[in-house]
Amino acid sequence: GAGVSQTPSNKVTEKGKYVELRCDPISGHTALYWYRQSLGQGPEFLIYFQGTGAADDSGLPNDRFFAVRPEGSVSTLKIQRTERGDSAVYLCASSREGRTEAFFGQGTRLTVV
Amino acid sequence: RKEVEQDPGPFNVPEGATVAFNCTYSNSASQSFFWYRQDCRKEPKLLMSVYSSGNEDGRFTAQLNRASQYISLLIRDSKLSDSATYLCVVSLTDKLIFGTGTRLQVFP
Numbered sequence: 001g002a003g004v005s006q007t008p009s010n011k012v013t014e015k016g017k018y019v020e021l022r023c024d025p026i027s028g029h030t031a032l033y034w035y036r037q038s039l040g041q042g043p044e045f046l047i048y049f050q051g052t053g054a055a056d057d058s059g060l061p062n063d064r065f066f067a068v069r070p071e072g073s074v075s076t077l078k079i080q081r082t083e084r085g086d087s088a089v090y091l092c093a094s095s096r097e098g099r100t101e102a103f104f105g106q107g108t109r110l111t112v113v
Numbered sequence: 114r115k116e117v118e119q120d121p122g123p124f125n126v127p128e129g130a131t132v133a134f135n136c137t138y139s140n141s142a143s144q145s146f147f148w149y150r151q152d153c154r155k156e157p158k159l160l161m162s163v164y165s166s167g168n169e170d171g172r173f174t175a176q177l178n179r180a181s182q183y184i185s186l187l188i189r190d191s192k193l194s195d196s197a198t199y200l201c202v203v204s205l206t207d208k209l210i211f212g213t214g215t216r217l218q219v220f221p
């Protein structure tokens with residue numbers, strides 16, 4: 001398909017474990033965003049990539065969270081030592097460039113037990 | 114203070130009604146403005162961009178007041194299928210900042 005693809009769609013992990021969430025953006029989109037959404041809340045900004053570099057990572061809550069986009073396409077969000085409070089839907093979006101329409105993937109629902 | 118503030122609702126309206134949502138943003142340097150729609154357990158999707166001159170797309174009208182840092186969305190002739198959460202979004206240095214969303218429920 002031509003949309004943003006996120007895997008896995010669901011992830012259940014134990015507290016303290018490490019997880020990786022993958023995002024495959026729309027081909028040709030240089031901007032890639034990660035958001036986190038909790039129930040009843042709007043998406044919360046985590047990090048924004050323009051090409052390979054993180055243009056803005058001010059939303060990452062602490063140093064347990066890290067994201068990479070080594071070739072300017074696929075991105076991986078990595079969470080170390082997961083905590084129950086990390087449970088949320090993690091959304092990835094891409095756009096042709098910043099400030100234009102962003103297309104979202106269906107998200108990864110992360111549950112930390 | 115939140116960067117983007119919206120009334121969470123819910124707004125419960127009958128089919129055919131006109132309903133308006135408001136949103137305020139705190140940073141006067143915000144550059145672009147959007148309304149996104151999010152259905153239950155789905156991803157957000159762009160509904161429309163918002164321009165200073167105001168813009169209309171069918172039954173939907175969006176307005177921006179930069180002086181008051183205020184954005185609105187008007188939905189005329191509400192349909193059952195309009196039931197969703199409407200997210201106000203502003204762009205600041207290429208970063209999209211979302212409000213909490215306003216939930217709309219249209220009933221028959």
